[in-house]
Amino acid sequence: MIHRAALAVLSVSLFAAAPANRVNEVIDVVRTGLRNRQSDGAIAKSLHKMKLAERLEGRVIEELESEGAGPKALAELALLGDSSGRLPPPAAPLPFDTPPAPATPELRRVLSEASAIAVNYAKSLPDFICIQTVRRSDNLTGRWRLNDTLELKLSYFGQKEDYKLLSVNGRPTGQSYDSIGGAITQGEFGSLLRQVFEPKSLAEFRWDHWTRLRKRQAYVVAFVIRAENSSFRLEFQRGRGTHRYSIVPGQRGFVWIDRETNNVLRIQAEADDVPPEFPVRSSSTLLDYEFTAVGDRQFLLPLRADVRLGSKEFLTKNQVEFQAYRKFSSEATISFDAK
Numbered sequence: 533m534i535h536r537a538a539l540a541v542l543s544v545s546l547f548a549a550a551p552a553n554r555v556n557e558v559i560d561v562v563r564t565g566l567r568n569r570q571s572d573g574a575i576a577k578s579l580h581k582m583k584l585a586e587r588l589e590g591r592v593i594e595e596l597e598s599e600g601a602g603p604k605a606l607a608e609l610a611l612l613g614d615s616s617g618r619l620p621p622p623a624a625p626l627p628f629d630t631p632p633a634p635a636t637p638e639l640r641r642v643l644s645e646a647s648a649i650a651v652n653y654a655k656s657l658p659d660f661i662c663i664q665t666v667r668r669s670d671n672l673t674g675r676w677r678l679n680d681t682l683e684l685k686l687s688y689f690g691q692k693e694d695y696k697l698l699s700v701n702g703r704p705t706g707q708s709y710d711s712i713g714g715a716i717t718q719g720e721f722g723s724l725l726r727q728v729f730e731p732k733s734l735a736e737f738r739w740d741h742w743t744r745l746r747k748r749q750a751y752v753v754a755f756v757i758r759a760e761n762s763s764f765r766l767e768f769q770r771g772r773g774t775h776r777y778s779i780v781p782g783q784r785g786f787v788w789i790d791r792e793t794n795n796v797l798r799i800q801a802e803a804d805d806v807p808p809e810f811p812v813r814s815s816s817t818l819l820d821y822e823f824t825a826v827g828d829r830q831f832l833l834p835l836r837a838d839v840r841l842g843s844k845e846f847l848t849k850n851q852v853e854f855q856a857y858r859k860f861s862s863e864a865t866i867s868f869d870a871k
Contacts, residue, residue, distance in 0.1 A: 551585070552583045552584055552585035553582045553583060553584055553585060554584075554585060554586055554622065554623070554624065555584070555586045555587075555588055555592060555622040555624075555626070556622065556624055556626070556627065557582070558579065558582060558584070558588060558592070558609070558612065559592065559596065559626070559627060561575070561578050561579060561582070562575060562579070562596050562599070562601050562605060562609075563596075563599065565578065565605075566599060566600050566601070572601075572602030572603065572604045572605055573604050575601070575602070575604070575605040576602075576604035576605045576607065576608045579605060579608035579609060579612065580608050582612065584612055584615070584616040584619060585619065586616065586619055586620060586621065586622045586623065587616045587617065587618075587619045587620060587621050587622070588609065588612045588613045588616045589613070589621070590613065590800075591626070591628075591741065591743045591752075592609070592613075592626065593606060593609045593610065593613060594743045594744060594745050594746075595626075595628050595743065595744055596609065597745075597746060598744040598745070598746060598747045598748075628744075630741070630742055631742050631749075633739055633742075634739065634751065639737075639739055639751070639753070642751055642789055642794055643737055643753065643789075645794040646729070646787070646789045646794045646795070646796055647729040649794060649795055649796070650725040650726070650728070650729035650796055651725070651726060651729050651730055651731075653722045653725050653726075653832075654691050654722035654726075655691065656831075657688060657691070657722075657831060657833070658826050658827070658829070658831065658859065658860075659688060659689045659690070659859070659860035660687075660688050660826050660833075660857055660858060660859055660860050661685060661686070661687050661688075661857075661858055661859075661860055662685075662686050662688075662833075662854050662855065662856055662857045662858070663683065663684070663685060663686070663854070663855050663856045664683070664684045664685075664686045664695070664852060664853070664854055665681065665682070665683055665684075665852070665853045665855070666681070666682040666683075666684070666716075666717060666850055666851070666852050667680075667681050667850070667851040667852075668680050668681070668682070668714055668715060668848070668849070668850050669848070669849045669850075669851070670846060670847065670848050670849070671846075671847040671848075671849070672846060672847075676849065679714070680700055680701050680714075681700070681701055681702070682697060682699070682700055682709075682712065683697075683698045683699045683702075684696060684697050684698055684709060685698055686854070687860060688860070689860055693718065695709040695718065696709070697709045697712060700712070714848075715839070715841055715848045715850055716850075717837065717839050717850045717852050724799055724801060724817060724819055725796060725799065726763070727757070727762070727763050727764050727783065727801070728755060728757065728783070728785075728787065728799065728801065730763070732761060732763070733757045733761050733762065733763065734757070734758070734761045735755045735756065735757045735761075736755065736756045736757075737753050737754070737755050738753065738754045738755075739751075739753060739754075740752045740753060740754045740786060743788065745788050745797050745798060746797070746822065748790050748791070748792065748797060749790075749791040749792070750788040750789060750790055750791060750797055750798075751788070751789040751791060752786055752787070752788050752789075753786065753787050753789065754784070754785070754786050755783075755784065755785060755786070755787060756782070756783075756784045756804070757782050757783045757784070757804075758782050759780060759781055759782040759804070759805055761782075762780050762781065762782050762783055763780070764780065764781065764782075764783050764801075764803070765778060765779070765780050766778070766779050766780070766781055766803055766806070766810075766812060766815050768810070768811045768812045768841075777810060777811055777812075779806070779807060779810055781803040781804055781805055781806050781807075781815075782803070782804035782805050783801050783802065783803060783804055784801070784802060784804045785799065785800045785801035785802055785816075786798075786799070786800045787799050787800075795821070795832050796821060797820070797821055797822075797832075798818070798819065798820050798821065799817075799818075799819050800816070800817070800818045800819075801816065801817050802814065802815060802816035802817075803815040803816070811843055812841055812842070812843050813842055813843050813844065814840070814841070814842040814843075815840070815841050815842075816838075816839070816840045817837065817838070817839050817840075818837065818838040818839075819834060819836075819837045820834070820835040820836050820837070821833060821834055821835060822835040824857050825857070826857050826858065826859055827858075827859045833854065833857060834854045835853075835854060836851070836852060836853050836854065837850075837851075837852040838850070838851055838852075839852070
């Protein structure tokens with residue numbers, strides 16, 4: 533009995549002392565799995581066993597997605613990225629091709645063309661309908677817990693958005709989206725682009741790096757918007773009938789600009805300089821756009837979004853997917869609340 537106990541303690545000690553993985557090891561696992569034609573689930577299972585010693589940044593996930601990593605593997609990579617946010621950056625260079633940084637005139641031209649596209653984005657869209665799925669989670673104990681899944685019909689007509697809640701956790705509902713409670717997500721069709729690129733924001737841009745996003749070469753440019761120039765409003769209300777807190781903070785983040793078309797393919801923004809007395813301490817949005825068919829034409833439309841709010845008491849996450857885009861038919865009925 534004594535010997536078996538001693539062996540058990542020794543094995544636990546050895547297991548605990550096992551070295552954590554480097555980012556390049558994560559890349560090798562995915563690339564080896566793809567080369568050997570392993571299933572998405574098998575690659576995800578291998579990633580699930582890994583624990584990182586370095587920070588896994590978004591560029592790694594973007595590049596591996598472009599190389600063929602599937603949704604299950606990408607979900608595991610995202611979890612590794614979330615859990616490694618406070619770790620040091622990779623010590624070794626990443627094994628990705630990196631073109632030289634663009635010259636200043638080229639970057640200015642790209643930003644000018646991207647800005648012109650962005651501020652007119654809403655006007656360029658057709659009238660359409662799509663299905664929006666929202667998975668809402670919270671984190672009170674250090675782990676994410678899924679609270680509910682909402683399905684909505686989103687109608688875009690006359691440059692206005694209308695949301696009809698279809699179901700909650702797969703069950704049909706007659707509730708309105710605004711009355712469902714909790715964190716809700718609206719305005720993905722142009723408002724964030726305008727906040728960053730409209731002239732009055734006086735955004736300060738800085739070159740950051742190259743990446744491949746869904747197989748497209750993209751400029752990644754950092755930005756900062758000071759609070760006095762910001763049009764981003766952050767609101768918080770603990771419950772119906774209670775006081776609503778509201779501020780206009782600054783913003784900082786990154787934009788991913790398609791090298792071929794100068795369209796914004798992704799935008800990541802977080803609130804900056806939030807006053808210490810405000811209940812919400814952090815607010816971030818990651819929004820992806822993709823070229824999608826509506827009728828017989830291709831349009832750059834929202835693909836997915838990740839919206840997070842945090843305070844000393846809670847952390848919430850809304851994961852949003854947009855699917856089944858189709859043209860808005862003349863037979864459809866729609867009404868908009870007065871503003």
